[in-house]
Amino acid sequence: MSLERTGIPQKYIDRLRATVVNDTVMHAYIFESDSTVDKVLLAREFAKAILCEEHTGSACDKCLTCTRIDNENHEDIIYAETNENGTVVDKEVERIQGRLKLRPLVGNKTIVIVPHADTITVRAQNRLLKTLEEPLGDSVIILLSENIENLLPTIRSRCVIYRISNYNSVPDSEYMTMAQELVTMLGSKAPFYKLVKIIEPIGSKRQEVISLLEAMEYVYRDILVGKSDKKRLYKRQYIYDAVSVLEAAKRDLTTIIGIKADYMLKDVLLKIGGK
Ligand SMILES: [Zn+2]
Numbered sequence: 001m002s003l004e005r006t007g008i009p010q011k012y013i014d015r016l017r018a019t020v021v022n023d024t025v026m027h028a029y030i031f032e033s034d035s036t037v038d039k040v041l042l043a044r045e046f047a048k049a050i051l052c053e054e055h056t057g058s059a060c061d062k063c064l065t066c067t068r069i070d071n072e073n074h075e076d077i078i079y080a081e082t083n084e085n086g087t088v089v090d091k092e093v094e095r096i097q098g099r100l101k102l103r104p105l106v107g108n109k110t111i112v113i114v115p116h117a118d119t120i121t122v123r124a125q126n127r128l129l130k131t132l133e134e135p136l137g138d139s140v141i142i143l144l145s146e147n148i149e150n151l152l153p154t155i156r157s158r159c160v161i162y163r164i165s166n167y168n169s170v171p172d173s174e175y176m177t178m179a180q181e182l183v184t185m186l187g188s189k190a191p192f193y194k195l196v197k198i199i200e201p202i203g204s205k206r207q208e209v210i211s212l213l214e215a216m217e218y219v220y221r222d223i224l225v226g227k228s229d230k231k232r233l234y235k236r237q238y239i240y241d242a243v244s245v246l247e248a249a250k251r252d253l254t255t256i257i258g259i260k261a262d263y264m265l266k267d268v269l270l271k272i273g274g275k
Pocket of ligand 1: 067
C-alpha cells in the first residue's frame with residue numbers, strides 16, 4: 001500500500017510498481033511536481049518498493065529493509081543534504097558521487113535521493129553528469145525537482161522523467177513518461193521482452209500508438225538539442241536513424257489501411273533496438 005501513502009494519482013503509482021515488478025528500474029529518475037506532492041516521501045516509498053524483501057512492486061512495510069528505510073537508517077539509501085538556504089552545495093554532490101562508487105552495503109542497490117535538485121549549480125550538475133553517463137550497475141539516483149527546466153538538458157536526457165501532477169493530468173505526460181523509459185531502455189540495449197512490458201498499456205489503438213511515437217520523437221530531439229558534452233551516450237547518427245524509423249512508422253500508420261498498430265510499434269522497437 002505504501003506508494004498510495006503519497007496521495008499521487010494511481011496511474012503514476014501503477015507505473016512505478018510495474019517498473020519494480022518487471023525489473024526495469026533504471027539508473028536515474030527525475031520526479032518533478034509542485035509542492036503539493038511530498039517528493040521525498042514518494043522517493044522513499046519508491047526506494048522501499050525497489051529494495052523490499054517481498055519484491056511485490058509495493059513495499060510490505062514489515063520486513064527489516066522496509067522498517068529500516070522508514071526509520072531512515074538503511075545504509076544503502078543516501079539522502080543529499082541541503083545547507084541552511086535549502087541549497088544542495090557542490091561538496092554534497094561530490095560526497096554523493098563518492099558514495100555511488102561504492103557497492104551497496106546490505107542490499108543489492110544503492111539509492112540516492114536528491115531533494116531540491118533544482119538548486120544544484122551548473123558546475124556540480126556537469127560533474128554529476130559523469131556519474132549518470134557511467135552508472136554503476138547497482139545504483140539508482142532520484143532527483144527531486146519543482147521545475148525540470150532548472151536541470152541541464154544533458155542531465156534530463158539521461159533520466160526517466162516523471163512529471164507528476166495532482167490535478168487533472170496533462171494527457172501527454174503519460175506518453176512522455178513511457179517514451180522516456182523506452183528511449184532510455186533502447187539506449188541501454190534492454191532486452192525486447194522488457195520493452196514489450198512497458199508498452200503493454202498502449203494496446204493496439206492506432207491513435208495511442210501514434211501519440212507514443214510522437215512522444216518518443218520528442219525525447220530523441222530533446223537529446224539531440226541537449227548534446228554538447230563530449231562523452232555522448234548516443235551517437236548522433238543513432239538518433240537520426242531512430243527519428244526516421246519513428247517518422248516512417250507514423251506515416252504508415254496514418255496512410256495504410258488495416259495496418260496493425262501494436263505490431264507496428266513492436267517493429268519500431270526492434271528496428272531502433274537493433275535486435
Ligand atoms: Zn518490505
